[in-house]
Amino acid sequence: MAFLLLRRLVQTALILLGVAAITFLLLYALPADPARMIAGRSATAQTVANIRRELGLDQPLLVQFWTYLQGLVQGDLGRSYAQKTDVGALIAARLPATLILMAAGIFVEVLLGIALGVLAAVRRGGFIDRLVMMASFVGVSAPQFVAALLLLYVFAVTLAWFPMSGFGTFAHVVLPALTLGILGAGWYARMVRSAMIDVLNQDYVRTARAKGLSSFRIVFRHALPNALLPVVAMIGIDIGQFMSGVVVVEAVYGWPGIGQLAWQAIQQVDIPIIMGVTLVSALAIVIGNLIADLVAPLIDPRIRAR
Amino acid sequence: MFKSWLRTSTVAAALALSPFTVLAQDSPKQGGEIVITYKDDIATLDPAIGYDWVNWSMIKSLFSRLMDYKPGTTELVPSLAESFEVAPDGLTYTFKLRKSVKFTNGREIVASDVKYSIERAVDPKTQGPGAGFFGAIKGFDDLSGGKATTLEGIEAPDDATVVFRLSRPDATFLHVLAVNFASVVPKEAVEAAAGDFGKKPVGSGTFILKDWTVGQSLTFERNPDYFVKDMPHIDKFTVEVGQEPLVALLRLQKGEIDIAGDGIPPAKFLEIKNSAEGAEIIVDGQQLHTGYVTLNTKVKPFDDVKVRQAVNMAINKERITRILNGRATAANQPLPPLMPGYDKAFPGYAYDVEKAKALLADAGHADGFETVLYSTNTDPQPRIAQAIQQDLAAIGIKAEVRALAQANVIAAGGTEGEAPMIWSGGMAWIADFPDPSNFYGPILGCSGAVQGGWNWSWYCNEALDKRAVAADSMSDPAQAAERQAEWGKIFTDIMADAPWVPVTNERRVVAKSPRMGGDGDIYVDPTRVINYDAIFVKQ
Numbered sequence: 001m002a003f004l005l006l007r008r009l010v011q012t013a014l015i016l017l018g019v020a021a022i023t024f025l026l027l028y029a030l031p032a033d034p035a036r037m038i039a040g041r042s043a044t045a046q047t048v049a050n051i052r053r054e055l056g057l058d059q060p061l062l063v064q065f066w067t068y069l070q071g072l073v074q075g076d077l078g079r080s081y082a083q084k085t086d087v088g089a090l091i092a093a094r095l096p097a098t099l100i101l102m103a104a105g106i107f108v109e110v111l112l113g114i115a116l117g118v119l120a121a122v123r124r125g126g127f128i129d130r131l132v133m134m135a136s137f138v139g140v141s142a143p144q145f146v147a148a149l150l151l152l153y154v155f156a157v158t159l160a161w162f163p164m165s166g167f168g169t170f171a172h173v174v175l176p177a178l179t180l181g182i183l184g185a186g187w188y189a190r191m192v193r194s195a196m197i198d199v200l201n202q203d204y205v206r207t208a209r210a211k212g213l214s215s216f217r218i219v220f221r222h223a224l225p226n227a228l229l230p231v232v233a234m235i236g237i238d239i240g241q242f243m244s245g246v247v248v249v250e251a252v253y254g255w256p257g258i259g260q261l262a263w264q265a266i267q268q269v270d271i272p273i274i275m276g277v278t279l280v281s282a283l284a285i286v287i288g289n290l291i292a293d294l295v296a297p298l299i300d301p302r303i304r305a306r
Numbered sequence: 307m308f309k310s311w312l313r314t315s316t317v318a319a320a321l322a323l324s325p326f327t328v329l330a331q332d333s334p335k336q337g338g339e340i341v342i343t344y345k346d347d348i349a350t351l352d353p354a355i356g357y358d359w360v361n362w363s364m365i366k367s368l369f370s371r372l373m374d375y376k377p378g379t380t381e382l383v384p385s386l387a388e389s390f391e392v393a394p395d396g397l398t399y400t401f402k403l404r405k406s407v408k409f410t411n412g413r414e415i416v417a418s419d420v421k422y423s424i425e426r427a428v429d430p431k432t433q434g435p436g437a438g439f440f441g442a443i444k445g446f447d448d449l450s451g452g453k454a455t456t457l458e459g460i461e462a463p464d465d466a467t468v469v470f471r472l473s474r475p476d477a478t479f480l481h482v483l484a485v486n487f488a489s490v491v492p493k494e495a496v497e498a499a500a501g502d503f504g505k506k507p508v509g510s511g512t513f514i515l516k517d518w519t520v521g522q523s524l525t526f527e528r529n530p531d532y533f534v535k536d537m538p539h540i541d542k543f544t545v546e547v548g549q550e551p552l553v554a555l556l557r558l559q560k561g562e563i564d565i566a567g568d569g570i571p572p573a574k575f576l577e578i579k580n581s582a583e584g585a586e587i588i589v590d591g592q593q594l595h596t597g598y599v600t601l602n603t604k605v606k607p608f609d610d611v612k613v614r615q616a617v618n619m620a621i622n623k624e625r626i627t628r629i630l631n632g633r634a635t636a637a638n639q640p641l642p643p644l645m646p647g648y649d650k651a652f653p654g655y656a657y658d659v660e661k662a663k664a665l666l667a668d669a670g671h672a673d674g675f676e677t678v679l680y681s682t683n684t685d686p687q688p689r690i691a692q693a694i695q696q697d698l699a700a701i702g703i704k705a706e707v708r709a710l711a712q713a714n715v716i717a718a719g720g721t722e723g724e725a726p727m728i729w730s731g732g733m734a735w736i737a738d739f740p741d742p743s744n745f746y747g748p749i750l751g752c753s754g755a756v757q758g759g760w761n762w763s764w765y766c767n768e769a770l771d772k773r774a775v776a777a778d779s780m781s782d783p784a785q786a787a788e789r790q791a792e793w794g795k796i797f798t799d800i801m802a803d804a805p806w807v808p809v810t811n812e813r814r815v816v817a818k819s820p821r822m823g824g825d826g827d828i829y830v831d832p833t834r835v836i837n838y839d840a841i842f843v844k845q
Contacts, residue, residue, distance in 0.1 A: 038433065046438070046451070047437045053430070084504050090521075254548050256548055268349075
């Protein structure tokens with residue numbers, strides 16, 4: 001266990017270094033000049049040159065990267081070009097909202113996905129199965145923007161059950177979480193369904209049936225735990241994905257998550273923020289996968305943490 | 307021998323800034339709290355740094371400057387200054403400050419605060435985009451070039467007097483003292499904020515920033531000690547950021563918010579306009595804006611003036627105003643109608659496909675040619691680019707539309723020989739201040755036709771550049787009319803060379819709840835977009 005963690009720690013450091021290097025190079029290779037973007041239209045050539053020098057953008061790329069890394073190892077993500085504030089503080093301010101939406105979204109999609117997946121597997125080939133599969137297909141292919149607006153219109157504008165926009169109370173998180181959950185549940189439903197069908201065809205399930213156990217007990221006590229492994233892996237991936245921000249859902253519900261920060265930074269070529277968000281989400285993906293790996297043996301004792 | 311302007315400027319300013327500038331039957335009331343939404347987060351409220359259309363109007367209200375504009379107009383009036391004098395040679399400006407005006411931290415504003423604030427805006431360490439505006443002040447090059455830490459051209463002989471010495475006459479200098487970059491800030495608050503003044507601003511304007519929850523909302527409260535009585539009208543406004551314009555509009559219709567700062571999404575415009583309360587919700591106003599297509603004079607075949615003139619005749623501008631829901635008028639010259647110097651009588655190039663074809667044939671392109679038209683990628687800009695593409699096709703020019711993110715279009719425009727045509731929509735020139743010279747240098751003058759510049763036509767006419775310099779040297783107020791006429795002539799003369807196709811003058815649209823009072827000009831103020839000082843709640 002300790003060894004696993006140590007190895008993962010080293011891996012994480014290497015992954016982050018790689019992500020930092022690639023992102024940095026890509027951003028500076030862009031045909032857009034951050035100094036120009038800050039300086040705006042009326043700036044004279046000298047003003048632009050001054051800004052470029054003050055930001056260190058006149059240094060060779062490797063020197064800039066080295067300076068960035070030096071800050072990074074001390075936990076300093078640099079200062080935003082446009083906002084002139086610490087990137088770390090900007091990200092930290094948006095972290096609670098991002099974490100809440102991530103947790104709530106995953107909760108809804110997993111709950112919904114497992115329920116529907118089990119239902120479809122048990123009623124395999126039947127009407128319910130086909131309905132669930134169709135619904136999950138619609139879910140995974142529906143554009144987030146449309147789905148979010150639809151939910152907003154029905155539940156916040158027409159029925160007024162939930163606030164339209166903002167952050168702070170439980171009621172605020174319901175609609176964004178439902179949007180993410182309903183759209184994401186399709187993946188889980190499909191995965192759980194095929195895993196369940198596999199498991200339900202296995203000998204031990206037949207034995208259980210022969211013993212005369214109730215269907216409910218067979219499905220939920222004996223079969224489902226064995227079908228959950230891919231779900232755990234999938235959650236690990238979703239943690240990373242949601243941590244890098246869900247721009248569209250955040251935008252529709254005015255949710256102050258990390259995605260909006262990143263989106264705006266990209267428009268403004270605010271490289272330190274883009275770097276910071278990329279690194280934080282890379283870190284989240286690594287941690288998400290680590291959690292999935294650590295949880296897997298708890299669900300299936302046949303797997304040992306490697 | 308000093309010429310004295312506005313001896314009774316205190317009275318003039320009080321009148322100008324008084325609430326009676328709006329219609330009497332809709333007279334402003336004191337009080338009320340309102341909510342305003344924007345899609346983008348507020349980048350900074352540091353007056354030396356902030357330079358986008360959203361924070362521009364907030365900074366205007368948080369801080370005060372020596373000069374300002376009468377709300378809803380382009381009329382320059384003294385603000386923090388009580389009076390001023392201009393020397394006959396136009397090189398010395400002497401300002402008397404208003405007495406006992408205080409920063410919102412309680413300290414009285416003195417002349418050295420003005421000096422400090424402008425030096426801070428010019429200092430390269432501040433990384434301010436507006437340093438260049440102060441280029442006429444003596445010692446600018448030394449401070450900007452890092453050879454000095456102060457501006458020798460600003461003196462504060464006593465607490466109530468500021469003297470500016472210029473190295474060249476600058477007829478726009480009073481406007482320069484009204485731009486946000488000239489806002490007066492208290493040195494102790496800047497230093498206390500330790501680099502974070504943009505999030506902890508302290509000024510002497512109509513409002514005080516009470517709270518900023520990063521990524522969510524900002525709360526501004528009325529400054530009870532503001533130096534003009536009965537200003538501002540509202541007690542408090544809360545800005546919610548990260549709000550999708552479509553949702554903001556729904557919230558507005560439900561009465562949750564009062565102003566949707568991003569206006570009305572094109573797809574919703576007609577629905578709102580035709581709704582019962584449409585007339586009360588939609589406010590629009592003229593801006594100092596011209597939308598244009600640049601024709602790159604350094605790229606073949608646009609190096610041929612006949613080709614550029616042909617393109618000018620080929621574009622159906624009326625159709626483009628329809629794409630903009632009629633919130634625009636067709637333009638025929640670089641200056642917008644609201645700008646001093648605009649020539650009403652100028653005919654421009656009329657829409658005439660046959661004549662355009664003939665000119666093109668005359669230039670040796672009877673069969674047309676292929677080219678590329680750049681545009682930004684947010685609605686409705688690509689649709690407008692497509693309309694232009696169709697118009698060009700009608701005279702045989704096959705233009706490929708390249709819709710990119712704004713930063714990439716700007717980069718392409720500033721690279722020599724890169725972008726043959728650019729539709730400026732979404733990043734078009736909106737003047738920093740209402741003076742025609744602001745529409746020349748960076749976008750049409752030789753100084754802008756450089757790597758990374760904004761003169762995307764790469765048009766450089768040295769004779770015109772000389773006339774521009776001469777016009778800006780006429781800083782004697784008695785020459786104002788002459789100067790304005792000369793500037794107007796410069797812009798219409800440019801059109802003979804046709805480096806641009808002036809396409810539209812767009813009106814900005816803001817959506818407001820029916821309880822908000824005042825006419826459109828204070829919601830789309832030509833010098834600041836929403837004028838938070840002047841808007842009010844009907845009671």
